[in-house]
Amino acid sequence: xxxxxxxxxxxxxxxxxxxxxxxxxxxxxxxxxxxxxxxxxxxxxxxxxxxxxxxxxxxxxxxxxxxxxxxxxxxxxxxxxxxxxxxxxxxxxxxxxxxxxxxxxxxxxxxxxxxxxxxxxxxxxxxxxxxxxxxxxxxxxxxxxxxxxxxxxxxxxxxxxxxxxxxxxxxxxxxxxxxxxxxxxxxxxxxxxxxxxxxxxxxxxxxxxxxxxxxxxxxxxxxxxxxxxxxxxxxxxxxxxxxxxxxxxxxxxxxxxxxxxxxxxxxxxxxxxxxxxx
Numbered sequence: 001x002x003x004x005x006x007x008x009x010x011x012x013x014x015x016x017x018x019x020x021x022x023x024x025x026x027x028x029x030x031x032x033x034x035x036x037x038x039x040x041x042x043x044x045x046x047x048x049x050x051x052x053x054x055x056x057x058x059x060x061x062x063x064x065x066x067x068x069x070x071x072x073x074x075x076x077x078x079x080x081x082x083x084x085x086x087x088x089x090x091x092x093x094x095x096x097x098x099x100x101x102x103x104x105x106x107x108x109x110x111x112x113x114x115x116x117x118x119x120x121x122x123x124x125x126x127x128x129x130x131x132x133x134x135x136x137x138x139x140x141x142x143x144x145x146x147x148x149x150x151x152x153x154x155x156x157x158x159x160x161x162x163x164x165x166x167x168x169x170x171x172x173x174x175x176x177x178x179x180x181x182x183x184x185x186x187x188x189x190x191x192x193x194x195x196x197x198x199x200x201x202x203x204x205x206x207x208x209x210x211x212x213x214x215x216x217x218x219x220x221x222x223x224x225x226x227x228x229x230x231x232x233x234x235x236x237x238x239x240x241x242x243x244x245x246x247x248x249x250x251x252x253x254x255x256x257x258x259x260x261x262x263x264x265x266x267x268x269x270x271x272x273x274x275x276x277x278x
Contacts, residue, residue: 056072056073056074056075057072057073057074058070058071058072059071059072061234063201063203063234063248063250063253063254064231065249065253066185066248066249067246067247067248067249067250067252067253067254068246068247068248068250069201069234069244069245069246069247069250070243070244070245070247071236071242071243071244071245072151072242072243072244072245073239073241073242074239074241074242075147075151075191075241075242075243076144076147076191076193076241076242076243077241078240078241081193081240081241082240084140084144084193085193085194085240085269087140088140088162088193088269089164089194089267089269091138092113092138092162092164093113093133094111094112094113094164095111095112095113095130096108096110096111096112097112097128097130098128099125099126099127099128100126100127100128101126108126108128109169109170109171109172110163110164110165110166110170110171110172111163111164111165111166111170112130112161112162112163112164113130113133113161113162114130114131114132114133114159114160114161114162115132115133115134115135115137115138115141115159115160115162116132116133116158116159116160116276117135117158117159117276118134119278120132120158120159120181120276120278121181121276121277121278123159123161123179123181123276125179130161132159141160141271144191144271145157145160145273148189148191148243148273151243152187152189152245155187155189155273155275156275157189157273157274157275158274158275158276159273159274159275159276160271160272160273160274161271161272161274162269162270162271162272163269163270163272164267164268164269164270165195165197165258165264165267165268165269165270166267167264167265167266167267168260168261168262168263168264168265169260170260171257171258171259171260172257172258173257174202174255174256174257175255175256175257176204176250176251176252176254176255176256177246177251177272177274178251178252181276181277182251182274182275182276182277183275183277184249184252185247185248185249185251185252186251186274186275187245187246187247187275188245188246188250188251188272188273188274189243189244189245189272189273190238190243190244190245190246190270190271190272190273191241191242191243191270191271191272191273192238192239192240192241192242192243192244192268192269192270192271193240193241193268193269193270193271194240194266194267194268194269195240195264195265195266195267195268196237196238196239196240196264196268197237197238197258197261197264197268198235198236198237198238198258198259198261199235199236199237199238199244199256199257199258200233200234200235200256200257200258200259201233201234201235201236201250201254201255201256202232202233202234202254202255202256203232203233203253203254204253204254204255238258238268238270258270
């Protein structure tokens, strides 16, 4: 017989479909993660909402030197966002491309899809150039884009990179979205659906010690780094239906990642909106 804690952990990780009699594969209907899992409660307690009267739980962090992060845990309504998750999980033409990292070909550790306005410069990273689908191909994405624009007055996003993390072994390594086509200080808005995942930020080393920036998806855990203070590191649990915005010089001065996590055993879909300069 399993101990009480083991039984509880197994219970919160079980999959409960929309309809009790419905049979679905993991990619047709992902498990809905337990929002009150003890491990997630402990992590969230380290980052309490500083504005209890703010219904969305919005947090703004001044990273210094013109960099800022805004996190809104309750951005999308739960009733609609689960339906949107199911639609995107099934209907988006996901691909897991081969990328080139340090001269070696490898499979990208997550699925991806790219949507953009017509006539924009092509996106390319790690030797991979994704095909650009039209917003008209997936009207739901236009609805989410409209919601993001409404929440961020003055923004004008014209491209969207979608990522799907099938489980805890899928990840994105330390990187910054500092491609030239986004300009010197891009605003980047990231919407999360599905399984909660940890999002990490850390400040780049000083230019005197900074090596070549890592490519997207590359793990740098074995690289030696200068000692960091707690002010140079931040972490968030990106909840289902949440919005995270990086502004100012965040891409110039900081790197971010979504690390592997064994307990993240469900699917997460991430929508990252950017403005491509023309």
